[in-house]
Amino acid sequence: MKLKKLEVFSKDELEVIHSASITLLSEVGIKIDAQDTRDLLKANGARVDDNTYFVKFPESMVMENLKTVPDSFRLHGPDGSFSFEVNTSTTQFATIGTPVKIYDPKKEKGVRKSVMNDTIEQIKIVDSLENIVCSHVDVWPNDISYITIHAECIYQWVKNTKKPYGLGCLGRLASQDMMNMASIIVGGEEELIKRPRFIGFMNPTSPLHLPILMTNGFAIFTKYKQPTIIAPEAIAGSSAPVTLAGLLVQTNAEIIGSAVLSQILNPGAPIFFGTVSHVTDMRSGNSAMGSVEMGLITAGIAQLARFYNIPSRGPGAGTDSKVLDLQNGYERLQTLMLAAQAGINYITCAGTYEATLVEALELLVIDDDLVGMVKRTMDGISVDEDTIGLDVIKRVATSQKKGVNFLAESHTRKYMKSELYIPRLSDRSRRSTWQKKGSKDIIERAREKVNEILKLHQPNKLDNIMEDQLLKYMKEVQSRTFDDYKKAEGLMVDGITLPDGIEIRNNQK
């Protein structure tokens, strides 16, 4: 049978968590900054306090709206030739993170700022990997103007991959650009809605807060039915209770509150029941993504997602290590394996380290191999007459021929590839063979693989008219100023920290 799912809650405990989240939603609610979103929720049964911005969700409103959340959907690449299904029982693996630096062994510190060329290379690598199905704007192009990054990345996406793409739904203007550009690429809005190309990330701010930029962008993504990951990053002990049960109650309220909003915006809009929650390191106050507790939280979210019958997303391959060392290795496999065993349907963060702040293309290809191992683990042990193979045991054991073994048996040939995962990068040779091949460690072998992929990768041939339209659209985006964005979003928040460390400040509250 396949591996049993790891469970962290009993049935009763699951009910208790759900019930506590409902209490939180109906008695405390979620602070929602955008007036239009509060009005919409009020018109649909929420109780709204326009002074504190808190929106309280009655239980009946929650349960009613959760009914229309789809339990499966399919994501497509730019030309539609590649696609994969996300549902509540299978597992897909992808990237995602906020790397603003990239591994570079030539630099003294081993890293440097990432640039657009790195972003492109990461898209190409993911395009070529067997087990990683989707890339996202994760390797941050520091050399590109902040306000055009989404447009430039989409252009590179359509040129360099057959796989879908993910973008943060930060703001309505940028999100609308994404939809408009995707519509140009796929030949219209109708096609985009019918066969979604993009995954959006919508991160509620813990505890219990939906900032204006997020709801603005979320409204656009749900309007176009592009699957959106609702993933709070609650951190036990700092932005959530230190107790994992407390964190899960709070974060569950944040997710289902946002899910309710998505269905009011557009019933049937696909979402992921997501998490990137982890814990505070009590020595430094830093967040700890490589912690075992992150694995437990992720497992709790997987179980809650199944409770609501919504596909889940959680982090794997998470590590806090600053170098490509043993800590990096054990933390990434530990979090990856826990997420998979917990039954997370969309596991992310391949290729990242230092709590996803740094990317290494070498790790990306290693993660592809790790995912192969994890998938094999989840398949478990298949038991039937043929896999038991009494005949072959008898034949080999009683053979009169000298030195007979199972290697040259048809039974071995038939099953070796399904029973045994044959890793591409792990070294299992004898020392002399390993030495003869240059005594390379895993990182060197991974670098060779990266170089090989980049050398062989062929860009997509774009239709000339479509490319002209895209470039024209990008010119429009380039002509905007930062103030245009602020105006478009009606920014009301004090400030928001962006991945690059840039802060938008708005003092006109």
Next chain:
Amino acid sequence: MSIREKIQEFVVEWDEEGLKNYCQRLLKNKEAKASELLKDIGAVMKFIGDQFEKEEIFLPELIGSAEVVKATIDDILDPAIRAAGEKKKSMGKVVIGTVESDVHSIGKDLVGSFLFSNGFEVYNLGVEVTADQFISKAEEVGADVIGLSSLLTMSMDFQKQVIEELKKRGLREKYKVIVGGAPTTEEWADQIGADAWADDSIEAVHKIKELLNKK
């Protein structure tokens, strides 16, 4: 489809009966000589060996193919060559076995398969082979190389005893001796006076080729 392509099809499919019947038919109808078929089979095994080294196929596929080929050579082609009075060309003759008090056979069998795939004539004596058995067989077939395998630290010493026995009989210079097996090392090979040491089966083939070029 050429004869070589047809042979390759049988070999890749592990169709021993098919390959034997096909070779027999060609010989009977005088469509090919046994020595020509042997050359084609050698080319097919080289192709399969290359695929294996490039990791396009795996061990069972290589060994399974080698077994099909070996059975065909032993049962059909060798007798035909002898009958026609032709001489068989090979890379060299190697007698291999696991030394006394050790019953581990897989590593040594892999070496045998790899040598065979590389065009050597292999005499695999099995496990718990005594010094006398190694030497008698080598004398009988006119071997070039004797390969001694051992998986146990406790059986390693028997590798030394084979070499001592060769010396005693004044035959040490007649044969190249290669040793291997998990607990053995290059230092051990030097210490007991072997000509070469190999860490795994692919290396064993390279080392034996080197030994014979030197010879």
